[in-house]
Structure formats: C-alpha cells, structure tokens
Amino acid sequence: MELFDNHKKLFSAAALFFIGLTILVAILPAWRNQYNNAPLPNATPMSEDAIKGKEVFISNGCVACHTQQVRNIAMDKVWGERPSIAADYAGIHRQSIWVNTATLMGTERTGPDLTNIGLRQPSKEWNLVHLYNPRIVVKESVMPAYSWLFEIKEQPAKNDVVVNVPDAFLYGQKGKVVAMPKALQLVAYLESLKQTKLPDGSPSPDFLYKQQVAASEAKTGTSTGATVLNGEALYTANCQSCHQANGEGLLGAFPALKGSKVVLDDNAALMVNIIMNGYTGREKEGFGPMPAVGTNNNLSADEIAAIMNHEKTSWGNNAKTVTADEVKKLMDLVKDSATENK
Amino acid sequence: MLKKFRLFLIGAILLLVAFPLNHVFAQDGIPSSFSFQSITGIMLIIITLLILVLLAAFVLQLKVKEMNKEQLQSDQENIEQNISTYISRFTAEQIDQYFLWKQKRKRNNHQNENSGVGTAGKTFLFLVFLFFAQQLLAQGPAQTVTGEAGIVITTILILTPILLGIIIMIVKVMNVLKRYRNNLKIKEAEKLAEYLQQKDDVNLDAALMQRKAALDFSLHNNELSGNAPPFDKRGLIQTDPDQTELPIAAAKKRALKRPNIDPALSKLVLWYIGCAAFWLIFGTTIGEYIGIKFVAPDADHISWLSFGRLRPVHTNSVFWGWASLGMLGLGYYIVPKVSNAPLASFKKGWYTLYFINAAVILGSVCLMAGINNAGGEYREYIWPVMALFGIGLVLTLINFLQTIARRTTKEIYISNWYIVSGIMFGLVIALVAYLPFWQDALGETIIQGYYMHQGVGMWFMLFTLGIVYYFLPQQLNRPIYSYSLGILAFWTQILFYTLIGTHHFVFSAIPWWLQTVAIVGSAGMAIPVIAGTTNFLMTFKGAWYKVSDSYTLPFFLVGIIFYFSGSMQGTAEAFRSSNLIWHFTDFTVAHSHLTMYGIISFFLWAGIYAVVPRLTGKEAPQLTIGAHFWFALVGLLFYTIPLMIGATLKGNMWIEGKPFIDSVVMMAPYWLWRAIGGSLMWFSHLLFAYNLYKMFSGNVELNVTEVALEKLVVNNSSESGAQAII
Structure with missing residues (x-):
C-alpha cells in the first residue's frame, strides 16, 4: 500500500492521529475545566506562611505519599465531609515560572489524605513533634523524619518555638529543639488545609459504593440489638496520635488519659465538653491545647460513647461507663453552652 | 447395584x-x-x-x-x-x-x-x-x-x-x-x-x-570399525575431549559472528548502552534504598536523601536514563539496519546522548536539592531540564527520519514504524505536559493523567515493541509470524492507549465521562496486547527448542509473558470496582514494576545481549548471564507478589473503615518482602554490569594458535613490504 511504503505519509498519518486524539482527550477537557470552574465563594485564601509552607511541601515531595482528594466513594468519608469537587481546585494556579500548577491530588496513599488535615489535626504542637520525628507520636509510622527543618539550640531565644522532643529521639544531642521558619510555614500550610463548606442550599455530591454489609446487618438486626461500636478502633483513628496507644500521652505535650481525673470522673460532663469543644485548661503545665475532635471529625453520640468507654476501662482505668443516650444529652448541653460563650 | x-x-x-x-x-x-x-x-x-x-x-x-x-x-x-x-x-x-x-x-x-x-x-x-x-x-x-x-x-x-x-x-x-x-x-x-x-x-x-x-551373546563393539584408532574426517568433533568438564549450567549457543559493523556506529551504540547501564545501577541503588526506608524509616535524616526527594530521582533516572538511553541505543542499531542504509548523522546521535545524560544528571541533582515541578509523577524535572531531554529527542527523530528517507528497501519495516512513532509521540507528550496553557486547576490533573500513561505506553512501550519486532525474529532466525497483526496492534495501540490516561484519577473531581472514556480505552487495550502477544508467541512456533539453547530468548519470553499479563492487569485495575480496592495502594507500585521492569527492562536486556557481542566480538560468561536472568526474574516476583497481596488487604481494610495506621502496620511484612525482592533485582543489575564489562573489554583469554597465526601473517606482510621497498 502506498501509505505504508511512503515514510512521509505513514509518519504524518500516525502523528496526526495521535495529536488529534490528544487534543480530544487531554487538551480540550483540560481547557474546559480550567475555564469553566471558579473557586467556592466562601473559600479562604491562604496566608503568606501557608503559601511558603506549600513550597516546602512541594520541594520535599510529600505528594509521593499524601493525596489531597476525597473521592466520591464511601471509604473516603474519613478524609472529608464531602467528595472533592472541581471548584476545590479552581483557585490553584501555576506556582512560579519554574514550577507547574500544584493541585497535589496525588496517586498514592502511603500516608493519610491531607484534604482536611487542618480540621482533623489542628494542633501545632503535635504537627511540629510529628515533623521532627513521626515515631515520637505514632510509633508505627514509616514517614520520614524532617529534623532538618529544626535546629538544636542550647539557649533558645524568647521568640523561638521550642518543640518537646524526648531524649531518645535526639540521638545524644544536647539542647532544645527549635522549629525553623520552614517547619512553621509547613505547619501553617497543613493547618490551612480544610474543606470549604458548600454555599448554603447547594447539595453535596453523594458518596458512592456505600457499604452494603452494614445495611443488611441493620436490616436483619443482631441479637444484641444495636451493633456495638469498636471503641478501640475509634480511639486509634481519632485520639491515639496524641494520647498514644498506651494512654500515657507524651510528657510535656499531650496529657495522659491513664489515671486522668477527667476520664475517671463519674460525671462525664467535662469529658464530653472537652471532646466536643476542645480544651486549654492544662496549658500552664506545658500541655498543648486540645482541638475539638468530636466536632471536627463529626463523631456521633454512639461513637463518642464507645471512645469514652474505651478510655474509661483501659490501661488500668476502671470507671463507670456511659451510655450513648447520656452522651447525647451531655452533647446537647455542651453545644448550648458553647454557643452561649460565643 | x-x-x-x-x-x-x-x-x-x-x-x-x-x-x-x-x-x-x-x-x-x-x-x-x-x-x-x-x-x-x-x-x-x-x-x-x-x-x-x-x-x-x-x-x-x-x-x-x-x-x-x-x-x-x-x-x-x-x-x-x-x-x-x-x-x-x-x-x-x-x-x-x-x-x-x-x-x-x-x-x-x-x-x-x-x-x-x-x-x-x-x-x-x-x-x-x-x-x-x-x-x-x-x-x-x-x-x-x-x-x-x-x-x-x-x-x-x-x-x-x-x-x-x-x-x-x-x-x-x-x-x-x-x-x-x-x-x-x-x-x-x-x-x-x-x-x-x-x-x-x-x-x-x-x-x-x-x-x-x-x-x-554380545558383540565386541569393534566388528565394524576394526581395531584402528578413529579419524574425524568431516570435522565433527569440536571440543577438545581432554578439556571438557562437567558443566554447572547448560551450555548455550554462542553468538554468531556477523559481517563487521561500521566501528563508528558500534562505538555510538555501545556508549548509549554503557550510559544506560550506569543509570540502571544508579537508579535502582536509589530504589533499593527507598525500599529499605519503608522498613527502616530512620535510616538517615539528611534532606537530600529523604524519601519524598529520592523517589522521583529513582523513577526519573530509570525512565529517562536507563530505559530511554537503552532504547535509543538499540534504535541506533536497528533503524539503519532495517533501512539498509547508513545512519544519516553520527553527530546528532552523539548530541542526543549528551543532552539526555545532561538532563538526567541535572534533574537528579535538582530533585535532591528540592527543586521540582510540583509533584506530577514522572514530570518532576523542571522544564529547563526536560527541555534538554526534548532537544535530544528532536535530534534523534530528525536523524532517524533522514536515515529512513535514504533507505534502499521499498517498504518501511515495522520496527521503524514503532520506533519513529515512539519518538514523535514522546515529543508530543512532553510538549503537552510542559506547555503552561492548559495546566490551571483541574487542567493540571487531566494533563497529568494523560502524560504519565502516554509516557509509559507511547514512548517506552511503542519503542520497545519496535525493538522486539527486529530482534525476536533475528534471534529465532524466523520471520515474524504476521506482519498484519503487527500493523493492527500499531494502530489500535494509538487509538486505545491515548484514551486511558485519566484512569489514574477514577472517582476524583475530574469529569465522570472522562473517567469512563479512560476505562473503556483500558478495556480496548486488550486488542493490541493480545495481537502483539499472539504475534510474538506464534513467531516462536516450531522454534521453541531454541529457547533452551539461547541466552537471549529467555529474556524475550519473560518480556512477552509480562507484556500480556502486566498489560491485562492494567486493564483489570482500571475498572471502577477494582479501583475501589487497589487505587492509592501499593498495587500500583507492583503493577508499574511488572510492566516497566518485566516488559521494558527484560526486552532491553534481551536486545543488549543480542547486539553487543555483534559489535565487540566478545561474549559475557554464560553463567553470569543466566544468574542475571534468574536474579532479576525471581527478584521481580518477590517484589511484586507480596506487594499485590498486601495492597489488596490494605484496600479491604480501608473499605471496612479500619484506622489508617492499622493498614500501615499490616503492610510491614509485605514491605520487607519488597525490600528483599528489590535486593535480588539490584544484585542482578550488578551482574548485568559485569556482563557488559566482559562484552566491552573483557580480557579475552589468548588462544595460542590464533596468536601464532597472527604473528605469521604480520611477519609475512612485513617481509613482503620489505621486499617491495627493495
């Protein structure tokens, strides 16, 4: 055939075929998405520190392990309140003349998704310790230690942010660990990562592939009535990174729950209040503020009761357990008091 | 009853x-x-x-x-x-x-x-x-x-x-x-x-x-021959009966001597292959190290060696260093050969080599220093670095097209279809990925999906298939089974492969219809893959016995098997249902190693072991070639299978809503196996380097007879020269 024996025709045909398909399947859709989406009206712009922190995030290749996309499937519900939509990325433009646009959606989740990390883990103390060496707070973590974002000073200056690092992780170095600006900027970036609420009235896209097992279980009804939630698993997912698996917390950063007065108290009001609204009551002892985990992570009364009962009965703790109904009532109560305070 | x-x-x-x-x-x-x-x-x-x-x-x-x-x-x-x-x-x-x-x-x-x-x-x-x-x-x-x-x-x-x-x-x-x-x-x-x-x-x-x-009753065994000593009249006995030892590994056929190849071309091809081997060792040493970091995350605390920075160094150096240079080196041998014409320009060939090496060196240093292009996989090199790579490709494209234009055959052999298209498409992909006009917001993601998969399918896969279409028939000494199947695979590969990029972002915020197109395209990939596999396997028909006699054919065979299974695995992964379990897990890592290593690297080794002895006249020890093959294959299986099992468990844990850290703990033994498999693969590359060294400049053991004869010839010519002067 003429086409196959003439190199000009053959290679032009192949190239045009490929370029045509490329335009249809890559360039036109990309253009369309670039021009047809706008950021959500209530999206907050990033602070200067956060913008610099994003550069640190990019240059250290964090995207290799951390995604920033909540897929519209039920298993991704733990990473955000709603699936990510095109508008969430619409405000992201080219970084600089050298560096391309960084949506940082990622393709691998060796570590947790970070779409909503600013809400899930807002504690600056935790983030700094975790960056210095993740295994200080999460023993099983395989994340690299970013200790080069910190310096060790004998005499920290007044404005220095000192990070509480256990001696074992100092490898014999003497002095106080001080966060350098890059570390603080990176934490500022992480704290800025929050899903923007959809404008009032617009329906949130659905999570697909909901687990059908749970539905069928509910239908048949187990003999014990309501399904018992696994308090230990919920504790691992929501509390363990600070208070640790052994409930002993981290000296000078996160208080112990083992033998804690609040946890052992038969009156659960304060404990529910702390979970729902956060806590700054022990900052004088050197402990960081606790974020409002229950509110941030959208925990239900059942889930909070399961977590509380796990805390009340583990590590040698032996306190009276609570029921979901009691927690529900207390939750309503502390919600009222929180709004009143505001 | x-x-x-x-x-x-x-x-x-x-x-x-x-x-x-x-x-x-x-x-x-x-x-x-x-x-x-x-x-x-x-x-x-x-x-x-x-x-x-x-x-x-x-x-x-x-x-x-x-x-x-x-x-x-x-x-x-x-x-x-x-x-x-x-x-x-x-x-x-x-x-x-x-x-x-x-x-x-x-x-x-x-x-x-x-x-x-x-x-x-x-x-x-x-x-x-x-x-x-x-x-x-x-x-x-x-x-x-x-x-x-x-x-x-x-x-x-x-x-x-x-x-x-x-x-x-x-x-x-x-x-x-x-x-x-x-x-x-x-x-x-x-x-x-x-x-x-x-x-x-x-x-x-x-x-x-x-x-x-x-x-x-029995015969005395000399009834026919008599008592006289044997005389090998037809030269049937090749080995010295006094020197044979018990073989440890089966002896394979030695490479056939070929008419001499232009030494300039030899030198160029050998330099390409040598550089490729260097980047293979460099890239996989880093890969090995970051694999170990999954097991020992506190191995070092140096910013230049941290995981996030080294990972792209690994992927980019094996992509643009090892595989690309290896392919181009073999391409520089194949294109003139099947065109039956000399290479148009050696200068352009050398410049491509310089430019690509420069790109990988600069790119690796930049990445380790924390300078990258914002996280899109395989386009971590910033554009000035990638531009060097692109210039290299342009030079070679012109070079190959000119060579093909001067061909003395009427038809264009199918290898050249694949190779030239691979380079053209590689350039198109790089341009689409690095031009800034369509990269804002989600545009970046759509282009990223397109780019990362076209890079694999249009640049590496097409080029490598071109290499196989030349070397496989040559090594089997048989024509390719069906030219038409090759042509079918060529056009369907372009049609379907171009569509599948965005299957890396299934369930993400990119348009649902685009995801569906990608999934349909992934299913369509069955056509070129099955056509190609059938073509290769049928070429083996009637010549299977040659596999056990050859040290290159096993590499081809493994490459073909992974071409089929790895590619079809890619199709299986693209469906929404399997994406649910495997997306974001280590399954992707296993898959990319099955394909980039199992297909591309094995085919490249096959081609290199076939071509280098022709260029240098020296062969590597068969024992170390065999060891290279087995360490690479076993290592690859140790690497990928545990990762796939672990990743499936991980995906299921996520679906069940287990705490994330539990899935990390669960993966630990699988990551250990991955490190072990990776070590075997890495060791096989050292053997490969040794083999290359042997083929390049290995000290050939002197043959007394040959040296003596050479001396005679020299003496003879000098004598006759002396006579002529007189």
Whole structure:
C-alpha cells in the first residue's frame, strides 16, 4: 500500500492521529475545566506562611505519599465531609515560572489524605513533634523524619518555638529543639488545609459504593440489638496520635488519659465538653491545647460513647461507663453552652 | 447395584445444585437478584463447575474399577497361556535368578498391598466439600456486590487454580489406574511363581539354559570399525575431549559472528548502552534504598536523601536514563539496519546522548536539592531540564527520519514504524505536559493523567515493541509470524492507549465521562496486547527448542509473558470496582514494576545481549548471564507478589473503615518482602554490569594458535613490504 511504503505519509498519518486524539482527550477537557470552574465563594485564601509552607511541601515531595482528594466513594468519608469537587481546585494556579500548577491530588496513599488535615489535626504542637520525628507520636509510622527543618539550640531565644522532643529521639544531642521558619510555614500550610463548606442550599455530591454489609446487618438486626461500636478502633483513628496507644500521652505535650481525673470522673460532663469543644485548661503545665475532635471529625453520640468507654476501662482505668443516650444529652448541653460563650 | 448407586448419586448432586439456585432466586422476592456479575453468580458458576469436575472424576473412577474387573476375569481364562508367554520372555538375569532359587530352594514371598481406603476417603471428602459449598451459597446473597467487570477477571484468576486442580485430578486418576494394573500384575506374578514352584520340569530347565546362552551373546563393539584408532574426517568433533568438564549450567549457543559493523556506529551504540547501564545501577541503588526506608524509616535524616526527594530521582533516572538511553541505543542499531542504509548523522546521535545524560544528571541533582515541578509523577524535572531531554529527542527523530528517507528497501519495516512513532509521540507528550496553557486547576490533573500513561505506553512501550519486532525474529532466525497483526496492534495501540490516561484519577473531581472514556480505552487495550502477544508467541512456533539453547530468548519470553499479563492487569485495575480496592495502594507500585521492569527492562536486556557481542566480538560468561536472568526474574516476583497481596488487604481494610495506621502496620511484612525482592533485582543489575564489562573489554583469554597465526601473517606482510621497498 502506498501509505505504508511512503515514510512521509505513514509518519504524518500516525502523528496526526495521535495529536488529534490528544487534543480530544487531554487538551480540550483540560481547557474546559480550567475555564469553566471558579473557586467556592466562601473559600479562604491562604496566608503568606501557608503559601511558603506549600513550597516546602512541594520541594520535599510529600505528594509521593499524601493525596489531597476525597473521592466520591464511601471509604473516603474519613478524609472529608464531602467528595472533592472541581471548584476545590479552581483557585490553584501555576506556582512560579519554574514550577507547574500544584493541585497535589496525588496517586498514592502511603500516608493519610491531607484534604482536611487542618480540621482533623489542628494542633501545632503535635504537627511540629510529628515533623521532627513521626515515631515520637505514632510509633508505627514509616514517614520520614524532617529534623532538618529544626535546629538544636542550647539557649533558645524568647521568640523561638521550642518543640518537646524526648531524649531518645535526639540521638545524644544536647539542647532544645527549635522549629525553623520552614517547619512553621509547613505547619501553617497543613493547618490551612480544610474543606470549604458548600454555599448554603447547594447539595453535596453523594458518596458512592456505600457499604452494603452494614445495611443488611441493620436490616436483619443482631441479637444484641444495636451493633456495638469498636471503641478501640475509634480511639486509634481519632485520639491515639496524641494520647498514644498506651494512654500515657507524651510528657510535656499531650496529657495522659491513664489515671486522668477527667476520664475517671463519674460525671462525664467535662469529658464530653472537652471532646466536643476542645480544651486549654492544662496549658500552664506545658500541655498543648486540645482541638475539638468530636466536632471536627463529626463523631456521633454512639461513637463518642464507645471512645469514652474505651478510655474509661483501659490501661488500668476502671470507671463507670456511659451510655450513648447520656452522651447525647451531655452533647446537647455542651453545644448550648458553647454557643452561649460565643 | 452399582448403576443404581450412580443414579442415586447423580440425582443427589443435581438436587444439591438446584437447591441453592432456588434459594438465590427466592431471595427477597426480587426476581432478578441472581446475576452472573454478582459474587453469588460467580460462586455458583465456580461451584457448579467444581461439582461437574468431581462428578466426572467419580464416574471415571468407577469406570476404571469396572474395566479392571472385566480384564481380570478375561485374564483368568487364559492364564495358562500367559504363563508360557512369560517364561519365553525371561531375560538372562531372570533365568539366572530362577536357577539360583532352584539351587537354594528358598522361598521368596511377595506380599501384595491393596488399598481400599482411597475410595471411601474420597467420597467423604466429596461430601464435606458439598457441605461447604452449600454453606458458601447460603452466605452468598449477604455479600452482594454490584455488577462489576473487574470481578470477571478475578474469576478467571480463581479458575486458574481450578484448572490446576483438574490437572492434578487427572494425574491422580492415572495413578489409580496404574495401581490397579500393578495389583493385577502382582496377582499374575503370584500365579507364575506358584507354577514355577510346582513344576520341576527338566525340559523347562534345558530350554531356559539354551535361552540364556542365546541372550548372553554380545558383540565386541569393534566388528565394524576394526581395531584402528578413529579419524574425524568431516570435522565433527569440536571440543577438545581432554578439556571438557562437567558443566554447572547448560551450555548455550554462542553468538554468531556477523559481517563487521561500521566501528563508528558500534562505538555510538555501545556508549548509549554503557550510559544506560550506569543509570540502571544508579537508579535502582536509589530504589533499593527507598525500599529499605519503608522498613527502616530512620535510616538517615539528611534532606537530600529523604524519601519524598529520592523517589522521583529513582523513577526519573530509570525512565529517562536507563530505559530511554537503552532504547535509543538499540534504535541506533536497528533503524539503519532495517533501512539498509547508513545512519544519516553520527553527530546528532552523539548530541542526543549528551543532552539526555545532561538532563538526567541535572534533574537528579535538582530533585535532591528540592527543586521540582510540583509533584506530577514522572514530570518532576523542571522544564529547563526536560527541555534538554526534548532537544535530544528532536535530534534523534530528525536523524532517524533522514536515515529512513535514504533507505534502499521499498517498504518501511515495522520496527521503524514503532520506533519513529515512539519518538514523535514522546515529543508530543512532553510538549503537552510542559506547555503552561492548559495546566490551571483541574487542567493540571487531566494533563497529568494523560502524560504519565502516554509516557509509559507511547514512548517506552511503542519503542520497545519496535525493538522486539527486529530482534525476536533475528534471534529465532524466523520471520515474524504476521506482519498484519503487527500493523493492527500499531494502530489500535494509538487509538486505545491515548484514551486511558485519566484512569489514574477514577472517582476524583475530574469529569465522570472522562473517567469512563479512560476505562473503556483500558478495556480496548486488550486488542493490541493480545495481537502483539499472539504475534510474538506464534513467531516462536516450531522454534521453541531454541529457547533452551539461547541466552537471549529467555529474556524475550519473560518480556512477552509480562507484556500480556502486566498489560491485562492494567486493564483489570482500571475498572471502577477494582479501583475501589487497589487505587492509592501499593498495587500500583507492583503493577508499574511488572510492566516497566518485566516488559521494558527484560526486552532491553534481551536486545543488549543480542547486539553487543555483534559489535565487540566478545561474549559475557554464560553463567553470569543466566544468574542475571534468574536474579532479576525471581527478584521481580518477590517484589511484586507480596506487594499485590498486601495492597489488596490494605484496600479491604480501608473499605471496612479500619484506622489508617492499622493498614500501615499490616503492610510491614509485605514491605520487607519488597525490600528483599528489590535486593535480588539490584544484585542482578550488578551482574548485568559485569556482563557488559566482559562484552566491552573483557580480557579475552589468548588462544595460542590464533596468536601464532597472527604473528605469521604480520611477519609475512612485513617481509613482503620489505621486499617491495627493495
């Protein structure tokens, strides 16, 4: 055939075929998405520190392990309140003349998704310790230690942010660990990562592939009535990174729950209040503020009761357990008091 | 009696099969709750299949029993006749034994063993199995999964062990048959022994004596040759009989000597391959190190060596350093060869080499220093660095096109289709990925999906297929099976592969229709992959024996197998249902190693081991080539299989909503296996480097005769030169 024996025709045909398909399947859709989406009206712009922190995030290749996309499937519900939509990325433009646009959606989740990390883990103390060496707070973590974002000073200056690092992780170095600006900027970036609420009235896209097992279980009804939630698993997912698996917390950063007065108290009001609204009551002892985990992570009364009962009965703790109904009532109560305070 | 039992059994099984079907159809009163795409449907198919197989096995066994019985009965009738036949077939040793026994008159009883337990045991197992099958079916409806094509592929994977089971069953049946025959023979032997004991026949003894004398006759082995020493008139004996040793590994055929190749071209190709090998060692050393970091995350705390920075150094140096330079090097050999014309420009060839090496060096340093292009996989090099790579490609594209334009053949051999298209498309992809006009917001993601997959499929895969279309027929010394299949694969690859990029972002915020197009394209990839695989395997037809004789063909064969399985795995991963489990897990890592390593690297090694001996006239030791092959293959399997298992478990843990850290803890042993497999792969690359060294400049052991002859020639020419002067 003429086409196959003439190199000009053959290679032009192949190239045009490929370029045509490329335009249809890559360039036109990309253009369309670039021009047809706008950021959500209530999206907050990033602070200067956060913008610099994003550069640190990019240059250290964090995207290799951390995604920033909540897929519209039920298993991704733990990473955000709603699936990510095109508008969430619409405000992201080219970084600089050298560096391309960084949506940082990622393709691998060796570590947790970070779409909503600013809400899930807002504690600056935790983030700094975790960056210095993740295994200080999460023993099983395989994340690299970013200790080069910190310096060790004998005499920290007044404005220095000192990070509480256990001696074992100092490898014999003497002095106080001080966060350098890059570390603080990176934490500022992480704290800025929050899903923007959809404008009032617009329906949130659905999570697909909901687990059908749970539905069928509910239908048949187990003999014990309501399904018992696994308090230990919920504790691992929501509390363990600070208070640790052994409930002993981290000296000078996160208080112990083992033998804690609040946890052992038969009156659960304060404990529910702390979970729902956060806590700054022990900052004088050197402990960081606790974020409002229950509110941030959208925990239900059942889930909070399961977590509380796990805390009340583990590590040698032996306190009276609570029921979901009691927690529900207390939750309503502390919600009222929180709004009143505001 | 037996027939009745069989009827009963069949009836019972039919009932058992029919019952669960009933059960399923009646579920919740929904008439169509049974579907071939649901877990239940598939389990049902598998179980029905298994039941049928077991039924067949049972019937077969009954048949065998019956047959044996009939044979036994008919045999008993002419036992007398049989015995005389046996006696007439006595061998010399058996006759000796007979007389020995006669002298001693000792008894030698054989006990026959008969096992009747087998059948009962099997029947029991069968019943137990049916029980479990029932239970499984009863559970089936609870775990309905919506219609999924990915499940179909899983089913095929499940059916593979079942097929294996059938093979094992056939072997077992054959064994049973053998055992029954042996029992029969033992019985006959008893009869024979009895006969020999009872009859004390002088005639028999005399006849046996005579027979023994006849059997003992033997030749002296020199009746035809006489007593003169042998003389190899036709030069049949090649090896020195005094020097042969017991071989540790099977000896393979040596590379054929070829007419000399332009030394300038040789030098260029060898430099490409040498640089590629360097980047392979460099890139996989880093890969090995970051693999270890999964097990020992505190190995170092240096910013330049942190995981996030080293990972792209690894991927980019094996992509643009090893695979790209290796492909181009082989391309520089193939394109002029199949065009039957000299290379248009050596200068451009060298410049491409400089530019690409510069790009990988600069790119690696930039990445380690924390300068990158914002995280899109495989486009981590910032644009000035990638521009160097692009300039290199442009030079080579012009060079190849000019060479092809000067070809002396009428047609353009298919290798050149693939190779030139690979370079053209590679350039298009790089331009699309680095031009800023369509990269804002989600545009970046859509382009990223397109880029990362076209890079693999259009640049690496097309080019490498071109290499295979040249070297495979050459190494087999046979024409490619079908030129048309090659052409079909070429155009369908362009059609389908271009579409599939965004399947890396299934369920993300990019448009749903674009995701669906990508999934459809991924399914369409079956056409070029099956066409290509068929073409290659059929080229082997009638020449399979050459595989064991050659040290290059095993590399090709592994490459072809992974070309099929790796590519089809990619299709399976693209479906929404499988994405649910495998996306974001280490499965992707395993898949990319199966393909970039199992396909591309194995094909490149095959081509390199085929071409370098032609260029240098030196071969690497076959032992280390074999070791390279096995370490790479076993290492790859150790690397990928545990990762795939672990990733599947991980995906399921995520679906079940287990805490994230639990999935990290669960992966630890699988990551360890990955590090072990990676170490084996890495070691094989050291062997590869050693082999290359041997082929490049290995000190060839001097052959006394050759050197002596060379000296004679030199002396001769100098003498004649001297004479001419005089």
